Amino acid sequence: MNNVYIYNDTFLSLLNLIDYLILHHIKPYQIKNSQYQSTLLDNVVHLAIEEKDIAGKIVREMGSYSLQQMYYVFLSNVEAKELILYYFYLNGLKYYRDIFKYRNLKCVDKVLKIAKLVQNECHKYKGFVRFKEFNNHVLYAEIEPSSDCLEILSIHFKRRLKNEYWIIKDVRRNLLSLYDKKEFHIVDGTTFSLDNILESREEEKIENLWKAFYQTIGIKERKNDTCRRNFMPKKYWKYMLEVKSEL
Template sequence: MICYIYDGSFDGLLTAVYESYYMQEKPEQILRKEHFLPDFFIEPIYIKTSKEKAYKVYNAIKDKVSHEALKYVFYVFLSELKESSTLIYRYLKIAFKIGKDINLHMHNGIVLSVHKISNKVTNEVHRMLGFIRFKFLASNLYYAAMEPDHNILQLIMPHFSKRFSSQNFIIHDRKREIAALYNKEKWVIVDMLKADGEKLFLNNNDEVYEKLWKQYFSSITIENRKNRKLQKSYMPERYWKFLTEML
């Protein structure tokens, strides 16, 4: 079995899709390098990322299929599921044959799986817009930590850069050890260790903001109407450790 291995970037994935049309050895799987485990029955072919080839595939999806299909592909990529790259490859093979109506073929298992995974990523983006809690640091900087299931940092930043356009802030994805930095003008995503985020708190001596949040939620809570089960259904417990009101 032929398996294409790429570097884990979106350009790398699109390059692998490009090569699948021009290389003699056609893949049955496409995997990120961190997902690949050597196997006697698998012949790996390592794909070198090419921005030029990736750009051609990007435009082909946009022009020959649709912007919507391109969005689905990108969201499934951001899911970081092990099977996501192979699923995208199979989806695109069908999409290039059918064209712009690909997403009407929900009876097809591959198309249906793409929609389901994309919806999971979209739902987590919406949840995170309400779950992010910023902490004010002494250096006139706001910091927020999160550990989402999917790689959604770049999807939530347009919202926060508009809503808090007059503030300097950091949103730290501790699970992937990356962070979005905003300087009142633009935002960028950089590598940031989990330990570096924890060090930020060493310079913070002002806990008033957190206390106000706790007092607010305490004042509006009606003890005999607490419903933890319902609360968990709207706010998964795995997010609670980053919510000030849940501490």
């Protein structure tokens, strides 16, 4: 029987489900979130599981680094990420804190590589996000990340732009992060309207200053397009005013 187990989309509910399956010696065919479209051959299973302090358990057994890496994998857009986490956790209960030494295990290798990709993308976006000022006081930026970076970026900008109102929109997932000078709230893009916004008067002037700076700072004698693209792949360019025109 192709049992597909469904979790309710949060990281902790996924961990709880995986923990439950392992404790009951159930080997899942697949684990999927609530948006899963089942096929004829699937047997979709919703389990009512008692929530427990699963994050605490993982930190105690496998260390906080493991939990962090698992969270990054959860944020990725990798197809079978839930199963990878299942096998990772299964081995974690066997090797505990030594789990990362076992790089010859496929699940460990995958977790580390996927986590690295997600971390890299989040880090790149910390630099590449471009805000525009609207209505003379609201900063607005759009991103289109492969992995779900919005929360990590919001934590970053909350610390950095704490006295500003800002909005970051994940265009791909249609999610908005709204910051009100105290806390950020991630909401569905359909529940919040972005009408009535007007670019601030100064905006064009400042954008021109930045473009002029960008044009000037490169050294002609050292021109190196390959190097630039390695560090700043074209997928980011769409929302970056200084290179948008080169696309």
